[in-house]
Amino acid sequence: MNVKRILSQAALSAALLWAGVANAAVYQFSVSGDYTAQWQLDSSVIPDVVGPGEGFTLWDVDGFPDAFFGLADVSFFSEAIGGGVEIFDFYGDTVLLSTDGPQLYTGTEENPVFKLGTFFLTEYLGTGTYTLTIKDLSAVATPVPEPETYGMLLGGLGLMGVMLRRRRQG
Numbered sequence: 001m002n003v004k005r006i007l008s009q010a011a012l013s014a015a016l017l018w019a020g021v022a023n024a025a026v027y028q029f030s031v032s033g034d035y036t037a038q039w040q041l042d043s044s045v046i047p048d049v050v051g052p053g054e055g056f057t058l059w060d061v062d063g064f065p066d067a068f069f070g071l072a073d074v075s076f077f078s079e080a081i082g083g084g085v086e087i088f089d090f091y092g093d094t095v096l097l098s099t100d101g102p103q104l105y106t107g108t109e110e111n112p113v114f115k116l117g118t119f120f121l122t123e124y125l126g127t128g129t130y131t132l133t134i135k136d137l138s139a140v141a142t143p144v145p146e147p148e149t150y151g152m153l154l155g156g157l158g159l160m161g162v163m164l165r166r167r168r169q170g
Helices: 003-018 147-169
Strands: 026-033 037-042 048-050 055-062 071-077 084-091 094-100 105-107 112-114 117-123 127-137
Touching: 037 055
Parallel strands: none
Antiparallel strands: 026 037, 026 127, 048 055, 055 071, 071 084, 084 094, 094 117, 105 112, 117 127
16 A cells, blocks of 8 residues: 555545534533423524513423423523523423523524523522523533644654655665
8 A cells, every 4th residue: 555545545534534513512401499300402592482572482392201292392581571491391281390580591582592500590470499500511521632633643644654655665
């Protein structure tokens, strides 16, 4: 096998690794207190229902074992109407959680960006208290090598190829 072929294959492999598809972050939502639930959402969601100035709703969010089919509609409310979140089991026609609290997103209702951190919520028209934690799961994932790492890999392979070629010639 010639050195030129080895180097071109290595370069192609490195280029494919470097040109991987960029993924949005995955956020973990965890509610604890008088109600517990845990679900994940993409960091760049597209709302199913938008109430300008009021909030937005995401339909059929997975991760609610107490909901019919394990799916629930999750609504996030703006500060203008009391903030907080509501979890509604559409298929079972049951409100699982309805809270007041801080607005959990920035940006517009059409293009929301979730806030990360821990938030304290109170039951809407009730006495329950809850803690919602939103964290970025990609922040704790295995680090992805920087482009410089691939450059060093290619450089090392090139040097090995040159040494192999000299050894064969000598």
